Amino acid sequence: MLDLLFHNAKSLHFQNNIDIGVEEGIIRYIRDTGSEMPAAKRIIEANGRVVLPGFNESHIHLEKAYLLNKMEKDAHSLQEAIQMTAALKMSFTKEDMARRASKVIEKSIQSGVTTIRAHVEVDDILNLRAMETIMALKEKYKDQITLQIVVFPQEGIFIQKHVQELMEESLKMGADVVGGIPYNDRDQDEHLDFVFRLAEKYGKPLDLHIDDSDNPEDLSILEIIKRTKEHHFENKITVAHMTSLGSVEHNMARDIAEQIADARINVVALPATDLYINGRHDKEKVRRGITPVNTLLSQRVNVIFATNNIQNPFTPFGTGNILDVAYLFAEVTQMGTAQDAETILDMLTYRSAKALGLNQYGVKEGCHADLILLDTKSLRNALLDQPKVLTLYKKGNKIY
Numbered sequence: 001m002l003d004l005l006f007h008n009a010k011s012l013h014f015q016n017n018i019d020i021g022v023e024e025g026i027i028r029y030i031r032d033t034g035s036e037m038p039a040a041k042r043i044i045e046a047n048g049r050v051v052l053p054g055f056n057e058s059h060i061h062l063e064k065a066y067l068l069n070k071m072e073k074d075a076h077s078l079q080e081a082i083q084m085t086a087a088l089k090m091s092f093t094k095e096d097m098a099r100r101a102s103k104v105i106e107k108s109i110q111s112g113v114t115t116i117r118a119h120v121e122v123d124d125i126l127n128l129r130a131m132e133t134i135m136a137l138k139e140k141y142k143d144q145i146t147l148q149i150v151v152f153p154q155e156g157i158f159i160q161k162h163v164q165e166l167m168e169e170s171l172k173m174g175a176d177v178v179g180g181i182p183y184n185d186r187d188q189d190e191h192l193d194f195v196f197r198l199a200e201k202y203g204k205p206l207d208l209h210i211d212d213s214d215n216p217e218d219l220s221i222l223e224i225i226k227r228t229k230e231h232h233f234e235n236k237i238t239v240a241h242m243t244s245l246g247s248v249e250h251n252m253a254r255d256i257a258e259q260i261a262d263a264r265i266n267v268v269a270l271p272a273t274d275l276y277i278n279g280r281h282d283k284e285k286v287r288r289g290i291t292p293v294n295t296l297l298s299q300r301v302n303v304i305f306a307t308n309n310i311q312n313p314f315t316p317f318g319t320g321n322i323l324d325v326a327y328l329f330a331e332v333t334q335m336g337t338a339q340d341a342e343t344i345l346d347m348l349t350y351r352s353a354k355a356l357g358l359n360q361y362g363v364k365e366g367c368h369a370d371l372i373l374l375d376t377k378s379l380r381n382a383l384l385d386q387p388k389v390l391t392l393y394k395k396g397n398k399i400y
Contacts, residue, residue: 002022002028002040003022004396005020005038005040006044008046008048010048010049010377011051013363017033025368026360026369027367029365048377049375050374050376050378052372053349053353054349054392054394056352057115057306058238058268059268059270059306059308060306060307060308061312062118063121063130063133063134065311067085067312074313076280078212078277078314081312081314086125086155090125092129092130094129097134098137101133110320110389111321112322114394115146115353115356115370116145119150119152120151121155122153122166123154123160123163124155127162128166128173131175132173143394143397144394145394148176149177150178151166152179152181152209155184156185156186157195159186167198178195179209180209181208182208182220183209192227196233199233199236205236205238206236210239210241210242212242212244213244214244214246214287221242222256224239234264239268243289245257246290246291248292253292254298257299257301260301261299265301266304267304268304269293269305270307271290271305271325272309272317272325272328273308274290274291275332278290293333294333304347305326305347307322321386322348323386326347345382345383368395370394372393373391
């Protein structure tokens with residue numbers, strides 16, 4: 001007898017409505033609805049509503065969320081946001097960071113997120129305090145959400161005294177991913193040398209902030225492509241922002257997108273932040289300010305999107321609901337068809353799972369039963385209506 005059965009559910013990648021059976025936290029049964037229904041201790045009547053694997057929040061900064069009430073003024077550029085946040089970090093305590101980060105985690109869970117990849121900062125200001133705080137939250141919420149931790153040198157590696165040691169210590173503590181931000185250090189090649197070596201030493205994937213500008217000459221992605229192949233890091237690298245590629249001449253951008261696909265590098269668009277920060281100096285033909293999503297998709301790059309920041313100098317918006325970001329992403333990329341809606345839901349689920357290296361993920365037999373039931377009978381309306389999450393299961397356990 002199954003522990004749990006979702007009966008008559010609509011889901012991505014299935015033509016017909018299905019029944020989904022769970023035993024000991026694993027999906028063990030998937031059949032078209034209408035075939036004989038197996039016995040189950042608990043049956044959830046979906047009645048044609050949408051059941052999806054848990055959403056993935058692929059890029060977020062937890063300890064920097066909800067800073068607006070701490071700011072004396074607003075930021076008007078990326079550099080101002082970096083400088084203001086560095087100053088604000090002087091007052092961060094573990095209790096303060098835990099409170100604000102927990103608010104984001106809990107709102108994410110309520111919106112159907114079952115995995116978060118968080119970029120956690122180490123620097124001469126915070127040392128390991130943010131890392132220790134988010135590590136503790138990873139343990140606290142482990143039964144409700146999977147938290148992947150990226151060790152992230154926001155203030156640079158070589159313009160700080162202790163970041164090299166702090167990054168290595170974070171990996172020894174259990175950080176899951178090596179982060180980087182080459183444009184915010186004294187030398188991009190030196191920065192990339194270090195993070196690639198560190199990832200290789202500890203057998204970790206890389207997740208890099210890159211090319212966050214309107215300048216078409218900012219193309220560190222080309223160096224990253226080269227290093228990916230030299231180090232045999234295909235499928236192990238994710239890059240975020242990469243907004244400068246949106247200012248590159250189309251044929252050249254398409255060629256670079258083809259190279260990204262060939263190197264199997266994942267790309268994360270961060271529309272809430274990038275729309276807010278970029279294109280500020282354009283007086284006419286104002287650029288959209290995000291990476292050229294449709295060009296990347298046309299070359300079969302694994303493109304996804306994420307929240308990045310919530311109510312801080314980089315992004316004075318955000319609710320913690322990933323479907324808000326999905327709606328914004330759809331509008332700015334002009335992805336408005338029914339098929340586009342399914343592609344965007346795919347980015348929130350299967351495509352982001354690939355980028356995050358998630359195993360046993362999806363509505364498939366043998367996968368973890370991380371499942372959400374949405375109050376809609378239409379995949380398209382799962383995006384357009386931002387429906388309520390009626391119930392959420394993590395590894396077969398009901399979260400709410």
